[in-house]
Amino acid sequence: MSRAANAWAAGLLAAVGCSALLAAQPMAQRAKACTGCHGEQGRAAADGYYPRLAGKPAAYLHEQLRAFRDGRRRYALMTELIEPLSDAYLRELAEYFAALEVPYPPPQAPTATASALERGRALALQGDAGRGLPPCTDCHGPALAGTSPGIPALLGLPRDYVNAQLGAWREGSRRSRAPDCMAEIARRLAPEDIGALSQWLAAQPVLSGRRARAQPDQPLPLRCGGDLPPRAR
Numbered sequence: 595m596s597r598a599a600n601a602w603a604a605g606l607l608a609a610v611g612c613s614a615l616l617a618a619q620p621m622a623q624r625a626k627a628c629t630g631c632h633g634e635q636g637r638a639a640a641d642g643y644y645p646r647l648a649g650k651p652a653a654y655l656h657e658q659l660r661a662f663r664d665g666r667r668r669y670a671l672m673t674e675l676i677e678p679l680s681d682a683y684l685r686e687l688a689e690y691f692a693a694l695e696v697p698y699p700p701p702q703a704p705t706a707t708a709s710a711l712e713r714g715r716a717l718a719l720q721g722d723a724g725r726g727l728p729p730c731t732d733c734h735g736p737a738l739a740g741t742s743p744g745i746p747a748l749l750g751l752p753r754d755y756v757n758a759q760l761g762a763w764r765e766g767s768r769r770s771r772a773p774d775c776m777a778e779i780a781r782r783l784a785p786e787d788i789g790a791l792s793q794w795l796a797a798q799p800v801l802s803g804r805r806a807r808a809q810p811d812q813p814l815p816l817r818c819g820g821d822l823p824p825r826a827r
């Protein structure tokens with residue numbers, strides 16, 4: 595995070611003031627506390643770090659807000675902002691952003707070699723059975739557009755953000771509810787795999803109108819916690 599962005603965000607927090615003030619405002623107004631970083635309507639730019647919020651499954655977004663509030667994910671400026679907010683308030687914010695249908699940014703031009711991109715593609719779509727790595731599509735959906743209610747899309751995210759999240763799970767600074775399937779997967783990935791995956795994922799175009807698929811009938815290849823319905827656990 596650049597120093598300028600931090601200074602700007604600190605100013606924003608001062609402007610938003612106490613969260614009691616936030617709670618009294620209508621939703622689009624409340625969301626202004628978020629869109630300074632996450633982009634207009636939560637759409638985020640492709641070349642930055644801030645993740646997109648628009649159109650992600652509501653249960654996923656709600657769970658992430660609780661994760662920041664409860665310390666399972668860390669980003670001090672955001673935690674400060676949402677720490678005093680109630681669960682119901684966080685759910686409303688999550689539902690607001692989940693319902694927004696706004697265009698995706700164009701894909702990021704990759705800077706990796708062709709063989710690294712091929713490695714990223716193969717891991718995402720085929721996995722590596724020898725290392726116990728299921729394809730990302732098994733859980734994130736065949737179009738990588740996510741699986742409701744708890745699994746987000748993997749396309750339309752900034753490369754640096756995807757890279758940082760996989761690294762954070764590996765090191766334990768991002769934790770999801772047990773059993774933490776993403777931590778398990780990230781630990782099975784080599785650092786080069788993480789680079790290759792984030793390069794390939796960020797270079798894929800997102801087809802407009804793609805929404806998260808419904809939870810499939812067959813179980814996921816690993817057990818995941820959180821808000822997933824029982825058959826996926």
Ligand code: HEC
Pocket residue numbers: 603606625627628629630631632643644645646647650655656658659667668669671672675676687688746758
């Ligand atoms: C100061 C900038 C900033 C502000 C203000 C901010 N966020 Fe964030 N937000 C971030 C950053 C940076 C991340 C990613 C942190 C990380 O590395 O895990 C993030 C992550 C998230 C995530 C997780 C997204 C995902 O795909 O997992 C959600 C949900 C979220 N923010 C919602 C909000 C909401 C709602 C608000 C307003 C109440 C808000 N944010 C305000 C910077 C901000």
Ligand code: HEC
Pocket residue numbers: 645654657717718728729730731732733734744745746747748751756759760769770771775776779791814815816817818819820
């Ligand atoms: C067994 C199911 C499963 C598989 C396989 C899987 N994921 Fe996930 N993934 C999840 C779940 C569940 C979450 C939401 C975790 C949470 O609630 O914090 C998630 C979240 C993510 C996120 C966070 C996105 C964001 O907006 O912050 C990234 C990045 C991610 N997965 C990457 C991958 C990649 C890359 C692969 C393939 C190498 C993969 N996942 C395979 C279940 C899976």
